[in-house]
Amino acid sequence: MSTQALLTPYHKNLNVKNRVVMAPLTRSRAANTDNKPTADLHAVYYGQRASAGLIITEGSQVSKCAVGYVNTPGIHSKAQVEGWKIVTKEVHDKGGKIFIQLWHVGRMSHPDFHNGDLPLAPSAINPNEQSYTPEGFKDTVAPKAMTKEDIQTTILDFQNAAKNAVEAGFDGVEIHSSNGYLFHQFFNGTSNHRTDEYGGSLENRVRFFFEVLDAVKEVIPQQQIGARFNPSLNGVFGMTMDEETIPTFEYIIKKLNDYDLAYIHLSEPFTDVSKIPFAVENIAEHFRPLYNGTLMINAGFNQESGNKVIASGNADLVAFGKLFISNPDLVERFENGYELAKWNEDTFYTPGKEGYIDYPTFKEQEQHA
Numbered sequence: 026m027s028t029q030a031l032l033t034p035y036h037k038n039l040n041v042k043n044r045v046v047m048a049p050l051t052r053s054r055a056a057n058t059d060n061k062p063t064a065d066l067h068a069v070y071y072g073q074r075a076s077a078g079l080i081i082t083e084g085s086q087v088s089k090c091a092v093g094y095v096n097t098p099g100i101h102s103k104a105q106v107e108g109w110k111i112v113t114k115e116v117h118d119k120g121g122k123i124f125i126q127l128w129h130v131g132r133m134s135h136p137d138f139h140n141g142d143l144p145l146a147p148s149a150i151n152p153n154e155q156s157y158t159p160e161g162f163k164d165t166v167a168p169k170a171m172t173k174e175d176i177q178t179t180i181l182d183f184q185n186a187a188k189n190a191v192e193a194g195f196d197g198v199e200i201h202s203s204n205g206y207l208f209h210q211f212f213n214g215t216s217n218h219r220t221d222e223y224g225g226s227l228e229n230r231v232r233f234f235f236e237v238l239d240a241v242k243e244v245i246p247q248q249q250i251g252a253r254f255n256p257s258l259n260g261v262f263g264m265t266m267d268e269e270t271i272p273t274f275e276y277i278i279k280k281l282n283d284y285d286l287a288y289i290h291l292s293e294p295f296t297d298v299s300k301i302p303f304a305v306e307n308i309a310e311h312f313r314p315l316y317n318g319t320l321m322i323n324a325g326f327n328q329e330s331g332n333k334v335i336a337s338g339n340a341d342l343v344a345f346g347k348l349f350i351s352n353p354d355l356v357e358r359f360e361n362g363y364e365l366a367k368w369n370e371d372t373f374y375t376p377g378k379e380g381y382i383d384y385p386t387f388k389e390q391e392q393h394a
Contacts, residue, residue, distance in 0.1 A: 030044065031328065035341055038287050039079065039342075041078035042078055044335055046343060047077040047345065048081060048344035051097060052083055053094060053096040054376065055067070055096050056096040061104045061109075071121075076119075076354065078342070080121060081126055081199050081251075081290075082126055083098065084097065087179075088101050090129070090139065092138045093144065094130070100189050106193045110194055123195055123196055124199050125199070127183055127187065128206065129201075129207040132263065134156055134165075135165060143168050145169055146170065148224070151168070154205075154263045173223075187244050187250075190245070191244065197287050198249065200237065200250065205255075211224075213267075214270075238250070238284070250286050251321070252281070253291075255291070256291065257298050257305050259304065275315060279316075282316060287319065288320065289318065289319070289321065290323065292308065293309070293322065295324060309340045313339045313340070321344055323346065326343050326345060350368045351384050352366050357386070366387075
C-alpha cells in the first residue's frame, strides 16, 4: 500500500514527506490567563501527530481584537510566542513540519471578549449566529464597521503575528481567509456594504486580504505562506452566497498566481449547495484549472477519496480534521490499512487532556488489548 498517492512526498515549496495534512482544528485548550500553548497539552498533542506531512495549527488570534472563541491560543504576545516555541521544537524533534494559522474572527465574536466593545467587521451587520464565550453560547450582535485606521491596524497585527511565528520556530503561516471570518466577511457582498475602497466592486472587496498578504510577505518568504478559502460556504458562520460569490473567489485564486505561495487551502462545501444555482459543488475540480501553484483540499475526505483526488490531479495535498483528532498516527494507519479510531465530539472543546492527548496509536491500542 506504500504507493498510495497520499503517502508520496511533495516537493514544490513545501517539501513534505507525505501529502497527509493535519487540518487546523479549534480545540479550546489554552485555558490560562495568557491564552498560550502549554508543554503538557499543546506540545504533546501536536508532537503525537508529527508524522503528518504538514501540521496546520488551530486558528491563533493575531491580536486581542481578533478573538471570538473561549480558550483559543494567540500569537501576539511574548508569552504566547514562548509557548509555541515548545510546540514547534517538539514537532521538529519528531521530524514534522508545522504552520500556524493566523486568525481574526471579525463579527463572529461577542462584546464579552472585548471588555464590552463591539467586535470589528467590514460593516455593521449582525451575522445572527452564536459566539462561544466564557459564559457559554451567546447570540452575536451587530459589529462595529471598521474604520480605515482599524483596517491599517489589523494589517499590522497580521504582519506582527507572522513575525512572531518566525520567532516561535514555525515553518510557515496560513492566513485564515475562510469560514465566515474577517476576510471572508470582506469578500462577501451580503456582509460587506462598504462604499469606500474596501467595498462595492469585486476588486475592492478583496483589497484588504491582498494588503495583508503583501504585509506578511515582508516578514516571511511567500513560499512559507498559505491561505485558506471556503468558496461555497452557505448558511453557516453567518455566510450567504450570492451571484458574485464564486466570481470573487475565482478572481482571488487567479490573482494568487502572481505570488509564489506555499499553497492555497480550499474547502469543499460544508452544506448541501446543490439547489443554489450560482454555487459550485466540486471545489477542487472547479478551481484546479485556475491555479498554477499547490492546491490543498479538505472537508469530508477519507483515505479512499483523498487518494483519488490527488491521483486525479485536482489536488496536491489533502487536509484531514476529525480523523486526526482520534488517530494521532493517521499516516501509519493509512500506510498499514489499520482500522481507524472514532472521535468523541463531546470532548472537542473541553479543557484538559481527555479527548485531546489520550487517543492511543494503533500499536498502543494493540498492546493494551
